[in-house]
Amino acid sequence: MMDIVLLGPPGAGKGTQAEILAKEFGLLHISTGDMLREEIKSGSELGGKLAEYINRGELAPDSIVNQVVINRMSQKNAGKGVILDGYPRTKVQAESLDKSLEKLGKKLKMVLYFKATEQVVIQRLAGRRVCKKCGKNYHETNMPPKRYNVCDICGEQLFQRNDDKPDTIKNRLLVYEKSTKELIEYYKEKKLLKEIDGDSSADKLFNNIKCFLEK
Template sequence: MVKDLIILGAPGAGKGTLSADLCPLLKIKHISTGDLLREVVESGSALGQEIGGYIKTGALVPDEVIGRMIKEQLNTAECRNGVLLDGFPRTPPQAEMLENILADLQRRITAVFFLNIEQEQVVNRLIHRVSCRKCGKPYHLINLPPKKSGICDDCGGDLIQREDDREETIRKRFATFLEKTQPLIDFYDRKKLLLPINAGNNPQETLRIALADLEALLNNIK
């Protein structure tokens, strides 16, 4: 059975970690819209040149163009078993567009994971996150600290904190996520596709819950 999934969650909720753990088990492809946009632009294809034109001028890439990019990706062999979409859709109109794209491919959304987490937990996670200025290797000062304070284990570069990971910025990003994403959460909840998951657990427990909830949803569909 093809499994086309969506993952929603605030910055710091653990979308990347769950995606990395979940996709190999389900044998589906993780599609980060941001990464895909960069790949398509770098490919030099006609679509990539069109998207690059919007990005260069600072304009938002229109939904219709994003939809064509997603449909093109879904048609590839590596997506035949399904995908986990991260970063698209962001709005109910985009969700309706995605439904139409999948219908054209005789597919449909199987489930939508919503990683639910308290703001304070996100703040505590992200304010301790740093990365190497030189090679970009990520660290967490509590959970994954460097061997030597402030120095990258691999290249000896200085460890820095991104502006996005400062407390004031984290709180603003969290509030923006809730405001913009709630309509999408409600959209999928009405369709009985939403699987809320407590993302305050450790990654292993989050993965276990995600798999169990997905299995239960699939059994109810049968």
């Protein structure tokens, strides 16, 4: 059983590494951001409320996020373990997660903290493009599609998320830094936190993470 949390600012490389690690170790990748965006896309009342927060670059309320994540972790295909990407974001969420894991007979193996500079984060996010249909991420410079603005997998049009625009990115970074200070200290005290260089290439990041997990 291997339950892992990935922490770090938007654009630090968490999503890319989560996908690679999920395949390498047979884990379930739980992206809170993706799940919340699916709720928004559904057009539900809850989705409408969530959209207001996300489009402003703010965090969704703990009560909503906690329930979405725990429901997903309780599913059968989470048997080998999960990678939590984008959750928890606050100490309150972390404490709630610990209690929920205890009820499920689980506990965290490790918390990987991706430290990335603001310049790198802005460059990555401002150039990110996402498939409207399958949700695959691309980057205009670092990882472009074979055909301009068209998904390699399903052929659907790519788009830029509202929260990936420069003005919103800076607000997201401020919100993230303010909300996670206590969270970082919380996991340091529990001796679960491992810091890695989020400015590194995807290959180097993966090799560093793999070394931590295989110890």
